[in-house]
Amino acid sequence: MLAYIGLFGSLALLVYLTMRGVNLLISAPLTALIAAVTNGLAFFPQTANDDQANFLTSYMNGFTSFVGSWYLMFMAGAIFGKVMEDTGAADSVSKWIVEKIGVKYATFAVVAAAAVLTYGGVSVFIVAFSVYPMAISLFKQANFPRRFIPAALGLGSVTFTMTSAGSPEIQNWIPIEYLHTTPYAGWEVSIVIAVFMAVGGALWLNWMIKRAVKKGEVFIERSTDPVVDETRKLPSPILSLVPLLVVLLISFIFHDSLGTSALIVALTSGCIMAYLVSFKYSKSVSATLAAGAMGAVVAIANTAAVVGFGGVVKATPSFVATVDLMTNIPGNPLIGGAIAIAVIAGLTGSASGGQTIAMPLLAPHYIDMGVNTEALHRTIAIASGSLDSLPHGGYVVTTINSVCNEKHKDAYLPFGALTVIIPIIGTIIAILLFSIGM
Template identity: 60%
Template structure:
């Protein structure tokens, strides 16, 4: 009982204090230490026992060593898209095509194109935010819904879909020996469902707020769109296509390294096509490196928390209870991954911790690896978006300048509730195949 209480208390503190703005690099290990103390885990190495320091750092370091190059190249790709103006050009092309009367749809679609093209979800939010402010201002829509619009296009139906070059779609490959387009038939249906449901719910929330008198309120710090020359939209779209094609074409021969090659080729292609629009290459590269370090560091910090939680008796009890759930095997896998992603506040971190524990069990039971891959990917993008999630904190506070109180609940509807329904739909469809 004390083990479970300590684990839940550590998680609750992690969520609450993250919402209050405490730095994750400090907060995550302190909360993990609380979990360790309440579970009798020694601070330093003791013969025959796991300890806090090695447990936390092994989780932190293993995540960094496995995914640093993907984070780095994804961040460089995104920053070059931003600094060359290619991201703005693609977003503006979508906006001009849809018209300013469809402000919310334009923001969501712009984010979806960039995310599915391989731009890191963190960078997508930075790139699309100026466009979102301009559109919401012209449509006089409450700006507190901008984080939800960015999240719907970035971390739901695109991030975990078949073929996506985002790491949430690639982590299961090393454990299940599948491909990035595993379960693509069901994935297409689920992606369309999630996009439609999320958009419908977001529009309903916005319309209700407008009916109650809410409107756009400008700020002196609002970015201004259109003050610089932009490349042709095709010069931004071509590198996105290069990343998509290479990551899928090279998968069979290079496996996980295919994503590294694809992102590197995308960075090179993007620079060669748009180099005359680069105003400060050193700044673009430095921003990309800094962004990658912060993104992977925040994620790894919470993965370290999850690694300590994994050492507790309560964690084993939770995993065994979930694996023994009645009903479809895929449902148990989805619950396990989603819960652990919620504990770590990270879809990728949840997968890295959960898959070594549950993948062998479900494969031995005869669960199809491709079906398991797709359900794991989709379900990891649900409870991961609790308030302490790195993307949620960064997007709401750092990018959009909002508070959790004003902006989180719309974000939760489209990034937690919608993926949960998407996961259930995927399980149902796989049962029929």
């Protein structure tokens, strides 16, 4: 019993501390240590038996493996965002959008930009870096509260695009290996769910913003924001879109052959293109590159701290028992699979992590039962993108804290509404549609 209390209690404490604004580099290892101690894990590798997991190795393996896999992508993404800001490209595109469709649709423009990049193959972790400069400019012109920017980025990145049929994101591809399906599995239902999440989420977000504005909330500038000079000449909005299109095109072309490494090529090419078309509008190349690199270090450190927590959690006996329980839920296999994936993704703070852990156990069991693998694929994919967005999730921390520089207590409520509640409802609708034979 103590082991389970430690497992779920440490998670609850991490969520609480995150919401209170405690630095993740402190709260993540601290709560991971609680989970380790209550589950009987040794602290050091030297004090552990040969076949026994220990806190230090489990935490640091999770931390360093994430940094090793993602640092260059984070750096390229952060620099690209800064380059779009420095050259004036972000301001140019945002002003063009405001002129063409009006400031009241600024939110939808941010969601659409994030969605296009995500469905085009740019990792959800990187999309926020790329779109944020344009988002901050749009929200400022519309005078919308900036605490809703993470929600707009999340809606466009980790809901209807990340888990839809045909998406190149890893959350749509992991089930293929175990279920022998295709990226387009359950596409008919996927279209319905994607439309529901996109439209429903956008309308809900717009309602929340209008409600906040009526209460007197406005856009509050910060000293760290890009300085907007109204007299500054800006590049053509059409040319300013070219770097984004280059990132999208190169990522799409090389996604299958290079995987996530395609992002390094795509984002670097985007930076080069931004300077080629807008160099005369830039202010300081060296300062821009340095700021982007430093931003990437902060972002990846915060995210890796949470991944380290997940590494310790996965090593605990109570987590292993929980996974066994979740993967053997009786009744409708679609319901059981959805719950199992969602809960495990919530515990690890990662949609792909939840799938990777659960799929080797779920797939053989459900295939033997004769479950429709396409329905299972789509249900699991959608469900994985729900509880992974609890306050401690890696993407959540990166987007709210590191990219947007917001506090969880201000930004998470709208963010969670769109990235947790909307996907949960979408999962339920998908199960109902598959159950009636759609």
